[in-house]
Amino acid sequence: MMDKMLVSPSPHIHAAVSTRTLMRDVIIALVPAIVVSVLFYGWSELLVLAVSVASCVLLEWAVTKWLLHKPSTISDLSAVVTGLLLAMNLPCTTPWWVVFIGAVIAICVAKLTFGGIGQNIFNPAITGRVFLLISFPTYMTDWTVPQGFITKVDAFSGATLLGIVNEQGAGAVAGLDYLQTLFLNIGGSAGEISALALLAGFVYLVVRKVIKPWITLSIFATVAIISGIFCAVDPATFTGPLFNLLTGGLILGACFMATDYVTSPMNNVAGIIYGFGIGFIVMMIRYFGSYPEGVSFAILIMNMAVPLLNRAFHQHKYGRA
Amino acid sequence: MRKLTFSKGGVHPNDSKYSRECGIEVLPLPQVVYVSMAQHLGAPAKPIVNVGDFVKAGQVIAEPGGFISAFVHSPVSGTVKSIGPRKDLAGNNMTHVEIAVEGDIWADGIDLSDTLVTEIPQDRETILKKIQECGVVGLGGATFPAHVKLNPAPGKVAECLIINGAECEPYLTSDYRIMIERSKEIAVGAAIMQKVLNGCPCVIGIEENKPEAVNAMSAAISDLKLQNIEVKVLKKRYPQGGEKQLIDAVMHRQVRSGGLPIDVGAVVQNAATALAVYEAVQKNKPLVTNTLTVTGDCLPENRQHNYLFRIGIPLSYIIEYAGGVPEGAAKIISGGPMMGKAVANIDAATVKGSSSILYLSKQSTLRKEESNCIRCGRCADACPMGLEPFLLNRLIKAGDMEGLEDRSVQDCIECGCCLYSCPANIPLLDRIRPAKAAVLGIIKSRNIKK
Amino acid sequence: MSTTIIWTIVILAGLGLILSLVLYLVAAKFKVEEDPRIDEVEKVMPGANCGGCGFAGCRAFADAAVKAPNLDNNYCPVGGNEVMKKVAAILGYEIVEKTPQVAVVRCNGTCENRPRTNVYDGVKSCKVKAALYSGDTGCPFGCLGCGDCVEACQFGAITMDPATGLPVVDETKCTACGACAKACPKHIIELRNKGPRGMRVFVSCVNKDKGAIARKACTAACIGCGKCAKVCAQEAITVEDNVAYIDFTKCKLCKKCVAECPTGAIHTVNFPVLPPKPAAEPVKKEEVANA
DSSP states (O other): OOOOEEEOOSOOOOOSOOHHHHHHHHHHHHHHHHHHHHHHHTHHHHHHHHHHHHHHHHHHHHIIIIISOOOOOGGGSHHHHHHHHHHHTSOTTOOHHHHHHHHIIIIIIIIGGGTSTTTOSSOHHHHHHHHHHHHOHHHHTOOEEOOOSSOOSOOEEOOOHHHHHHHHOGGGGTTOOHHHHHHOOOSSOGGGSOHHHHHHHHHHHHHTTSSOSHHHHHHHHHHHHHHHHHHHHOTTTSOOHHHHHHSTTHHHIIIIITTOSTTSOSSHHHHHHHHHHHHHHHHHHHHHSSSSOOHHHHHHHHHHHHHHHHHHOOOOOTTOO | OOOBOOSSOOBOOOOOOTTTTOOEEEOOOOSEEEEESOOSSSSOOEEOOOTTOEEOBTOEEEEOSSSSOOOEEOSSOEEEEEEEEEEOTTSOEEEEEEEEEOSOOBOTTOOOSOOOOOOOOSOHHHHHHHHHHTTOBOTTTTOOBHHHHTSOOTTOOOOEEEEEEOOOSSSOOHHHHHHHHSHHHHHHHHHHHHHHTTSOOEEEEEETTOHHHHHHHHHHHHHTTOSSEEEEEEOSOBTTTSHHHHHHHHHOOOOOTTOOGGGGTEEEEEHHHHHHHHHHHHHOOOSOEEEEEEEETTSOGGGOEEEEEETTOBHHHHHHHTTSSOTTEEEEEESOTTTOEEOSOTTOBOOTTOOEEEEEEHHHHSOOOOOOOOOOOHHHHHOTTOOOHHHHHHHHHHTOHHHHHHTTGGGOOOOOHHHHHOTTOOOHHHHHHHHHHHHHHHHHHHHHHO | OHHHHHHHHHHHHHHHHHHHHHHHHHHHHTOOOOOHHHHHHHHHSOOOOOOTTSSSSHHHHHHHHHHSSSSTTOOOTTTHHHHHHHHHHHHTOOOOOOOOEEEEEOOOOOTTTSOBOEEEOSOSOHHHHHHHOSOSBSOSSSOOOSOHHHHHOSSSOEEEETTTTEEEEOTTTOOOOOHHHHHOTTOOEEEEEOOGGGOEEEEOOOOOSOHHHHHHHOTTOOOOOOHHHHHOTTOOEEEETTEEEEOTTTOOOOOHHHHHOSSOOEEEESOOOBTTBOOSSOOOHHHHHHO
16 A cells, blocks of 8 residues: 555654754854965965864774774764864974874874763863873974965964963063954964954854854953953053953864863853853963963863753753742 | 744744645545544543444534543434444554444534624533533643633632634644634634633734734634734744743743643633634534644645544545545654654544644654764753753663652653754653653652652 | 981871771761671672562662561562572571562564554654554554563563564573563563473463454464363463463463464463474464364
């Protein structure tokens, strides 16, 4: 007569959303920043990106297949996102084998040992990056800017703005053109070049309802307020809010890494507290730490607080006013 | 006009109302109907006819089997062929009365004319009795006996009667059609219920994607010069037609956990129920007909229908009459795609609450493989009750009944928003449903002990 | 230099001593007097913590057994009479011997016997499936095949046979704890006496539908015809709600009913193979029809 009909519990339809579409949106949101970085840093940046993404995907595929004997999860594109974020956190001069080690730490240690996507406590890309920063500090702080596709200058070695401040004090960047920094900021890793490109991606994610803006806004607000207070008290020692918002990895971290679903709280209020924690730790490291930059450390430290925050904050229930 | 909506959660599925322009057609009578004894929430009805009896359409064939139960009437005239177990929609056995159709003779005193009767001379008790005797149940999905809901417990006062014309489920258009074609009857039905509830104000809530229905109902109210009734436009958002959500949207009040709508002064009845109340009270016509949509994403446009059908007609008869199961249909659903029931047995008879035959293609309905929770929190954002389905899922896996109760699994309204919105395709509601039942059982037994 | 080392050693050792003293005092103050026999009983228990006895685990059972006046209501189905003898010896109680039992799956609705009428597309759980509808066959009583019993079994004694879609009980592993019977929403699994040398006769069907309907849904269904009950000399067979049931306490394993059953719903297991009559296998319905 007719084919056997399906029978299942309700609901019978599903939203056109999956882990894969969400990850795809994150990749799309990263495209502007990637394009800018490749244009300015050229082949070496492209190599770092390619090695990082390829090793993340391959490692995830190989480990799930041969070590864990589980169905492969590379089709959900989360390994691609990890690879891209890792690459964007590294100087474009990083040797390929260092990038590969970073990918091993990110995928094998930070992600798969905890049970794969959704189970990890720490953001994989940041874990990989911090591991490299501690293990290979020379490579990780070599900010030589190579020949890009649209830049005509020869390779020059530029310290990052935060590095300059760390060594020479706030006065060294007094005459900085912030409008220039917003668009383009040569020096630093791929994720530090253009604040605007990253913010465009962030707006895309928020508009597409992939992420909620609260964590990011909370980080920005905390950084602005803390640096505002410190700068007002002693402008000679402490850099101001604009400088702290626009330099370093803050925008990349706040928009793309602190908002990682798995390692951020689900509740909005908890998200704001989480964002505050990150902003606070970032500023403490920048002002008083020995490292010039602290976004990665701040996110990792607050990652640890997420289970607690998830436990402490629940959403308001209907009829329980 | 400001559009009303509930305060928390919800999803926005594509409304897919392909059959909205299809006028209501009268479905011809089949040769045999099967009248189920469990067409309402509560105890099944008890048959009072015997095999071989001749029954007229509209004649009582079964009496309520308890306080929460309802009368069942014969939808056709004919001879009772058998009384016994027959498989329902889900394939489970339920007592059905089988009636072989002979002619179309209606029981005495039933007004079958189209004349609109607007006067309501009867008093409250007479109306309530009539509604009960005519077997009127809520036609919004739960099929709760209408007379019970319209008769609040002593001490409880109805402050607002809400007529639910939201029809927030995608695809369904039966309520939409009756609100256009039978708007005056529905308005009078609402006025009758207002009278029963001692003249409390009445709001007819209709979603914004049905402007024609809003206009038709508004026109009917002003034509009939009805007092204290107004149409309010609701945002298009699922589950806008959920009882608790509708009360929140219209009255800005929330029913507390475990409470009833009347606790906050609300009585919610469906638009189709208002029509049934009108027919029962003004026309003396029991609930033996209802409107049903035949629709689906794999059904060609010219085969979409809205039918006026006699309750008890087998689904297979309607399917055949409407041209058979369309090419590409992978699932047949009775009801909407969010809360409807998948049909396991197409020979099952229609019941009072049948509102649609919905064909869905494999592409739109086949479950995708479950993957790890990515803790995106979409389920919690979508839950209109403010629950956290991801957390409930984890507690279910751990078998933590206390934790489940603490996190209010018993408040789940099974709307399906969590499963609908989960990017990892985790069958959240599938797991929550039995856990909710278990926790409700624990609460019940604890209350009995007290 | 040397004084630093000495001081370090002294302070750490002193701290250790003080803390151990505190620990000892606290332990002595909050000591819970417990019957030493509980430990002894727990030692001889199987240690599966399956809950088959009705208690939360083996220790809970031991605790209850020690406190109870006799062993009438406390029996470990997993350990069986062997373990209960030891428990009785420890506690000095009379042993209440019980006949060893085994889980029996009373459904023979294989893919062949019971054609599928729809495809279930939901979470793989009999409990969920049963709450939703009658199942993916015409039989609303039969096995749903999602393996809740397999999940429930802590001894790995139940596996799903992919060919039949039905669970298979491994008698050597089954401890008759009853977890599977509790897990089955259709109440198909029953604990029955193992029988002499494991020989058993049982009705492998629980379909309460009328004969014609049951037969239409499944060729191996019990149609409630009552032929088996008529032929049974021990009056062990009752037919209620269109389904026959063999009382294992009365059955004398004569197998007369097996030959009578028109649908082959009555199964025999572990009977010795007697050539040329292969009666050890579940009797095929063709043979019955020919007989």
